[in-house]
Amino acid sequence: MLRYVLRRLLIAIPTLFLIVTLSFFLMHVAPGGPFDMEKGIPPEIKANIERVFHLDEPLWMQYLRYLSNLIHGDLGPSYILLNFSVAELFRVGLPVSAQIGASALILALIAGSAFGAIAALRQNHIIDYAVIATATAGSTIPSFVIAPLIQLTFGLTWHLLPIGGWGDGALINKIGPIITLSLPQLATVSRLMRGSMIEALHANHIRTAKSLGLSDFAVVVKHAMRGALLPIISYAGPAAAGLITGSIIVETIFQIPGVGRYFIDAALNRDYTLVMGTVVMIAVFTIVFNLIVDLLYAVVDPRVRYD
């Protein structure tokens, strides 16, 4: 087991290296640089700025410099948010995004699995249709519609929630973002759960369990659900990586200081170090969560073993 984990982590190193290299050069293909503004700056001033940030060096040298800094754990200074280094931006923003993202995922997993299981047990019943209809709606209404709707109803009309802001992490400020972020996930999870649960309920071992006279509860929860969870787990891995690293829409509309907006902002601003930082961050989370998913397989499914 430990050897398997170590091997996976070792494979991750060349993967990360490839991702960093590809993104670095792709990023520089985009025209313009961080210091091209609406108001052009005199060439000699621009040259000074570029020298300060080593942007005057040949690209391969910039690449080696970045790589060497990265190996030493230094993500560099942000070119646009000049008062902060990329690491500082993540230190402030990642806990915010992670809290919202993890809460949204947990909510989606628990509620989604429950709804999906109930729908499967009442297949083609009115409850089943209700769950499917809600799930379809949940995954088709985009969050840039949900978020303002929540602000309008719960914030402006009923005065239950603040419109936006982080409020130093007050629970009430997190409710809107969490709900917005979890709705589409919840919908997907309940659809997945319904499908795999229906399949599980028709499996041989369930029939055997039933024939042995086990209670319905034991059959459903202990045997059917366990098997049915597998597709959810494999879905949850990449979903977790995506959710924890933030969402630009939710963060911009609710004005919370997470890292999600940096993906887009950094790319549009040609903030090279921040672009690279976000790429590295997502890559690391994706690799780690995929590993966790694989390990969880072994826990849930006795047929899977890593030796």
Place this chain on the structure above:
Amino acid sequence: MKKSLRSLLLATALVTVSYSAAFADSVWNRGANSDVQSLDPHKTSTVEEANILRDLFMGLVTEDPNGETIPGAAESWTVSPDGLVYTFKLRKNDVWSDGTPVKASDFVFAWRRLLDPKTGSEYASMGFPLKNAEGLNTGKAKPEDLGVKAVDDYTLEATLKGPTPYFLEMLTHQAMYPVSEANVTKLGSDFVKAGNLVSNGAFTLAENVPNDHIKLVKNPKFWDAANVKLDTVNYVPTEDRAAGIKRYEAGEIDSMNDFPTEQLADLKAKFGDQIHISPELGTYYYIFKSHKAPWDNPKVRNAISMIIDRDELASKVWQNAMLPGYSLVPSGVKGYETRTMEYSETTQLDREDAAKKILTELGISPEHPQKLEIRYNTSENHKNTAVAIQEMLKPFGFDVSLVNTDGKTHYSYLEQHGDFDVARAGWIADFKDPVTFLNLGHTGDGNNYGEYSNPQFDKLLDAAAVEADPAKRMKELSDAEAILMADVPVMPLLYYGNHNVVSPKLHGFADNVMDKHPSRFVSKD
């Protein structure tokens, strides 16, 4: 039951009382349409940074609530007869927030730092009127050669390379603010962090959380602290304008310097005079590549300019959040006579007839259409503007195509003299002087994207640059603008407007062309 309800009500009342008591401090939650990039005066460039730095620092001169220049860290100054030497007398009671006095040497240090090539300052050009400034910035002169000298602790002498009548206006720019030499020398680039930053303005920096808020608190050591009424100013970035106006409605922020202009009619109905729209010193314009046929012909450029119905652009596309523009320099600069295109006084129908005549002469008609490509940077409003213009030009024989790129791509393309027919740009004044606009037409200027060159125009601008008599200088600039508006290498379309929504609880917020609202003059009920 009744009793418990009463005690609940009582408890609620108590909570409410203690809540409002805890917030008895006067706090202005100030919505800002973007977050800052840097609070280092020598590394900033954006309007939002200028707003915050104006509260934190105090330059030699500063602005009153109407945006007019008034004495700041200097209580008085004299100018030599040739306009080259400015001698500033600093206030003896001006101290940094750490209690040490603001000395003339801090200004010397700050200006040398601004121009030091190692600082990489984007707005180093604000210091270029100083003698040897460009030399220092390009590494050809030493810091000691820069035209600034501390005669004694409270006397600062600035020597210019040529007469610069707008030098005082430039001093209001954040790039020319002082920094504490002791503080910056000790902490290096970290001096700008909350807890480290030492400033000499009405407020000090308490917190800076990116994308969340910047909290400023009243500086008790500020020389005019007795007249500062606010205890705290929170700058809250509200990039999503629709969410911002909802936060305003819910009372989470007291003002915002932008709002969804597409909802203007509804917002006006809802908020009435809390919605402030006032002219800004800024112009939205299109550039012609002026050495490329057929755009090298001023007649074609003028014909296009005549066809474009600016009233319709302002009212239909921009919902009157912008004003129709017929000159490069918007009005609002004292002593300057704005020069508009000569057809600005005629009706749109007359203009179109005149345009048709010119185009027939040149053989451009719907049967023999002329291709025209408009480049613009990503924005819903820029797109709508370009589409409207496409529709306006079509019946006159222009086959208009649109090319959209993101902002960085757009401006780097223009800067590198990429090929185009017509491109969008905008200019908002950094300081209140016509020359900031007119330079856009000067041969070789970095922002002269259309590469227009007219010796007559250059001559007037160069003469104005060394003219010591302010009235004569303004006349020369005005004549230069007249040439530009006859030639239209840059075609003004609209003047920018300031869009503020301001709570009736705030007092002392005055609309002005520079959209500058120092927090030190504002109070809140």
